[in-house]
Amino acid sequence: MSDKIIVGVDIGGTAVKVGICDLNGELLHTFEGPTEAEKGADAVCNNIANYALQIVEQSPFSWEQVEGVGVGVAGFLDIPNGIIKFSPNLKFRNVPLKEFLENKLQKKVLVNNDANVAALGEAWAGAGSGVSHCVCYTLGTGVGGGIIVSDRIVEGFNGLAGELGHMAIVPDLEAIQCGCGKMGCLETVSSATGIIRMAKDAVARGDRTSLSFITTEITAKDVIDAAKAGDEVATRIVARAAYYLGKSMATVAVVLNPERFIIGGGVSKAGEYLFEQIREVFRKSTPEIVAEGVQIVPAILGNNAGVVGAAGLIIRS
Structure with missing residues (x-):
């Protein structure tokens, strides 16, 4: 060969x-x-x-x-x-x-x-195939990211470009400290860890939610499943995660003008329930001329x- x-x-x-x-x-x-x-x-x-x-x-x-x-x-x-x-x-x-x-x-x-x-x-070979400008989010324990412009990785002067999870996107009055030491990072609300934290806080406050009946450690999947089943507290938590993801993409869009946002990681397995909310926030938060033609799609290559x-x-x- x-x-x-x-x-x-x-x-x-x-x-x-x-x-x-x-x-x-x-x-x-x-x-x-x-x-x-x-x-x-x-x-x-x-x-x-x-x-x-x-x-x-x-x-x-x-x-x-x-x-x-x-x-x-x-x-x-x-x-x-x-x-x-x-x-x-x-x-x-x-x-x-x-x-x-x-x-x-x-x-x-x-x-x-x-x-x-x-x-x-x-x-190169997944959800961004055929697109030269795209931005990838990975929603797992944290929020990872990567930026592709003209088919090349954007690294920044010391390799730290694409740290999307550490965009200070949450307003001060709602912000908590991120693991990076700063306040209000996207990672604090839109990662699996952030979703779990918000769920545990709700249970500790005594909010009326089916999540309070979970006897094992609450997972992000538990929260998403509860939201899909109509639990009001879980619905608000997922909506908050989606809201700040959409807002962050709006900011990225006016800076980089990507053709496609690709979302992977465990939280993305929530599917269209999550993606539809992100797309709606993105459309409302982005100038129409910038948002036009931009796609927000799930990653396909997995591991x-x-x-x-x-x-x-x-x-x-």
């Missing part, structure tokens, strides 16, 4: 996911192995290199066909030099991952933030967005 391939690597705290993509972003093979972060940076770097070699060896392709290796990792990075300045998940500081892997694999290696990489995956986007670094950077 003569076709070129790209290896994408998504480094998680417990597992490293590796994939082979063709040059069109189609995911051909995947492999997953333990991160073993507790063994230190050298062990993890060696694991990544070995997993990359292993997946190609187990595929119909040869190492000579590999165009390069892209890597996504959570943390603060020196992106041009591929250095992990600090990764809370891995407890890494100043790890020269790019240099290590290029020496080990003898291939071009590019490293980027995991949220950027997931956004690139959706833009594969990271490896696909990591592979995409090689041809989209």
